[in-house]
Amino acid sequence: MDAELFPRPRAQIAPSAVHLPGWLDAEHQRELLDACREWARPPAGLRTVRTPGGGTMTARQVCLGWHWYPYAYARTVADGDGAPVKPFPRRLGELGRRAVRDTLAGPAPDYDIALINFYDADARMGMHRDSDEKSDAPVVSLSLGDTCVFRFGNTRTRTRPYTDVELRSGDLFVFGGPSRLAYHGVPRVHAGTAPPGLGLTGRLNITLRVSGFRHPAERGPAAP
Ligand SMILES: O=C(O)CCC(=O)C(=O)O
Numbered sequence: 001m002d003a004e005l006f007p008r009p010r011a012q013i014a015p016s017a018v019h020l021p022g023w024l025d026a027e028h029q030r031e032l033l034d035a036c037r038e039w040a041r042p043p044a045g046l047r048t049v050r051t052p053g054g055g056t057m058t059a060r061q062v063c064l065g066w067h068w069y070p071y072a073y074a075r076t077v078a079d080g081d082g083a084p085v086k087p088f089p090r091r092l093g094e095l096g097r098r099a100v101r102d103t104l105a106g107p108a109p110d111y112d113i114a115l116i117n118f119y120d121a122d123a124r125m126g127m128h129r130d131s132d133e134k135s136d137a138p139v140v141s142l143s144l145g146d147t148c149v150f151r152f153g154n155t156r157t158r159t160r161p162y163t164d165v166e167l168r169s170g171d172l173f174v175f176g177g178p179s180r181l182a183y184h185g186v187p188r189v190h191a192g193t194a195p196p197g198l199g200l201t202g203r204l205n206i207t208l209r210v211s212g213f214r215h216p217a218e219r220g221p222a223a224p
Pocket residue numbers: 115117125130141150184185186205207
């Protein structure tokens with residue numbers, strides 16, 4: 001990571017919601033970026049997500065382990081090329097458990113879902129809750145590339161009170177416990193702020209979740 005004039009401290013943003021700046025060093029960021037480039041390739045690669053209202057999400061996405069689409073999970077890219085979702089890599093599970101150990105007390109979860117979002121300079125993500133899982137295990141979020149504004153709110157409304165946090169390349173954000181279902185979003189990406197040595201134009205976010213699914217029927221509505 002680039003040397004910083006003032007180190008950014010760890011911060012608790014809400015109960016059981018922790019921001020750990022610079023958690024991944026430059027080498028781990030590059031390794032994760034290389035892996036994301038592989039995962040983004042077809043089949044079951046990076047895609048534009050269409051919402052039921054006829055809109056599209058501006059962040060493009062690829063899923064590992066379980067395929068998320070608005071608003072359920074499937075084993076195949078039910079809203080895309082129909083290919084089986086790529087497996088959830090063991091090393092992401094280890095990374096997720098380490099992330100939780102370094103931020104929150106409590107058991108180390110068995111992660112089985114990764115959502116990888118790619119943001120170009122104009123991409124955003126509206127305020128939403130990660131509520132399609134059947135587990136209250138903490139969500140782990142890793143950022144690579146351009147800095148963004150991550151808005152972390154409350155469990156009741158999409159609006160205030162919320163806290164705007166700057167997430168930079170290598171930062172970790174974990175939210176669980178009473179904040180697991182808090183609304184959050186990305187109102188802004190600062191173009192051209194990625195570390196020069198990383199080799200990424202734009203921003204990648206890797207979100208790890210526990211599905212809690214035991215039976216296929218538990219994953220939500222049937223595929224379209
Ligand atoms: O890009 C981010 O930092 C947030 C992503 C997110 O909230 C999600 O994928 O559900």
